[in-house]
Amino acid sequence: MRNSEPYVKLDEGLVSRKIFFDEQIYAEELERIFARCWLFLGHESQIPAPGDYMTAYMGEDPILICRGSDGVVRAFLNSCRHRGMKVCRADRGNARQFTCSFHGWTYTNTGELRGVPLGKEAYGDRLNKSSWGLLEVPKLAVYGGMIFGNWDAGAESLDQFLGDLRWYLDVMIERQLGGIEFVPGVQRYSLNANWKIASENFAGDTYHLAYSHGSMFKLDIRQINPANPSFRDKETEYFNIGLDNGHGMTGVVFGGERYRVDRLLAEEYGPEVVEYVEACQEKLLKALPKHQAGVYAPSFSNMFPNLSFNDFSALRPIGFYLWLPKGPGRIEAWNWCGIDRDAPQVIKDQARVDFSRIQSVSGIAAQDDTENFEQVTEATRGVIGQQLDFNYQMNVGQPLLDGPADCPGRFAPYISETNQLNFYQYWAELYDARRVTKNVNG
Ligand code: FES
Ligand SMILES: [Fe+2]
Missing domain, CATH: 3.90.380.10 (Naphthalene 1,2-dioxygenase Alpha Subunit; Chain A, domain 1)
Incomplete structure (x- = not known):
């Protein structure tokens, strides 16, 4: 694995320009930094009521943040589990469920897969809906109304990171x-x-x-x-x-x-x-x-x-x-x-x-x-x-x-x-x- 030694020379006060342009370093940053740090998603005041939602990004991954009908705030990868279409294409709004515009899979605002068009005809009993809900961001924390998410389930707490x-x-x-x-x-x-x-x-x-x-x-x-x-x-x-x-x-x-x-x-x-x-x-x-x-x-x-x-x-x-x-x-x-x-x-x-x-x-x-x-x-x-x-x-x-x-x-x-x-x-x-x-x- 490449390391930072040629790029960041702290004792000399030098940083290589490469880290600002190199495609491979950028891909590694998304993996090693953005997929492991606490990232800002938005503010609670933007989604005050049950069903309120907004969209955001973590690194380059599109995210859907919902206050579920149960009042709990969750964040999901905004990508249908069928063929990956963006499940929610609006910036914000209020919804009880999200229907994918590609083939019509429907998810609740708490992330479960609820409906599949032509379910019996297309899948018989072979689709276990409970395994195909939206992928939830494993760590979510709110500080002073600010909502942060972290893809790394083993990451330190938001408090420790701050x-x-x-x-x-x-x-x-x-x-x-x-x-x-x-x-x-x-x-x-x-x-x-x-x-x-x-x-x-x-x-x-x-x-x-x-x-x-x-x-x-x-x-x-x-x-x-x-x-x-x-x-x-x-x-x-x-x-x-x-x-x-x-x-x-x-x-x-x-x-x-x-x-x-x-x-x-x-x-x-x-x-x-x-x-x-x-x-x-x-x-x-x-x-x-x-x-x-x-x-x-x-x-x-x-x-x-x-x-x-x-x-x-x-x-x-x-x-x-x-x-x-x-x-x-x-x-x-x-x-x-x-x-x-x-x-x-x-x-x-x-x-x-x-x-x-x-x-x-x-x-x-x-x-x-x-x-x-x-x-x-x-x-x-x-x-x-x-x-x-x-x-x-x-x-x-x-x-x-x-x-x-x-x-x-x-x-x-x-x-x-x-x-x-x-x-x-x-x-x-x-x-x-x-x-x-x-x-x-x-
Ligand atoms: S991609 Fe969403 S239903 Fe097919
Ligand atoms: Fe400035």
Whole structure:
């Protein structure tokens, strides 16, 4: 079996361009990474009632997620057990059963094969329907309303996989008065780039912000990121934080700084919004220790492998960005706008506009990013281009920082590339199947 040694050289801060283009490496990633990691499927708020369903992908496998008539959420391979047709061809809806449009096999919303056209005539008694239900994703878990699935029945729990990322995401989840809900629908767009280029960007690339998004920051829209260094004094300390299992966070601020900015901005909206921001802070302080609540909003992050978030403020949308692999040089990006169910209407309305304006497909930030991702791909995928390495040497040999007391993770400066190497370190572990060895040895 090939291993990652020629491709990921952590000590030298080098990653081979091959891993972004090679067809065989891509096929191995689908098997060794996407079929073994916890992957994001959607949010409970999208399927609140019995019979509600939505479709998604895990790696390149199409998935059907249903809240069954029994109220239980399950996920299935969205592929008929007869000849493989997609059983559900809609994005979302409500159904008691799904009838395959090829030959008409019918499945319940709990996954059992219920009906087969011309059953007696075609099969006599030879078809054991109970063995031919939809293939269920063996591990499903919900955290903060987010639904995750894992094809590996022997995988660690979602909690273990999240590890210390959960410490930071708990802040985002606990701050919401009514819980996160997704604005209905998903924005999808395709881009010609490798999924890792987008994921590592959210995991650690603060270096590009001032340069790639320079024109956006010059617009001086304070709402874009009220706590961004472009707007704040340079004294505020921002950290990039590398976490186990390849997760990464960037631009994290401690000590309640983001709350103070929110509280100030809230005054521009009037008493209802001031009260709301104060209630969010109060809720956080009740739910979490003070030093954890002081994070208030965890900024940018990437949960390995391909789910990115941004959350800066109770006054802004929470962005969920899923980078679905569609081949080594192709991504389908799925974006959702998350909001607090109990936020004042003015904030909810603004969040939708803000989301469309900044990081959605037509947003000013996403257009900068996708241009980078696609041009990187075009300029490096040639026979000669692929022979080189990408340079992640910014912090090689430099000591890590001491973060605030009792806050988990490996702390690096705001402008650093340690999180990207942290991402590729875990990528290499999975690629080499070292995790299996580790588990076997206890
Ligand atoms: S493929 Fe579904 S019924 Fe034949
Ligand atoms: Fe960006």
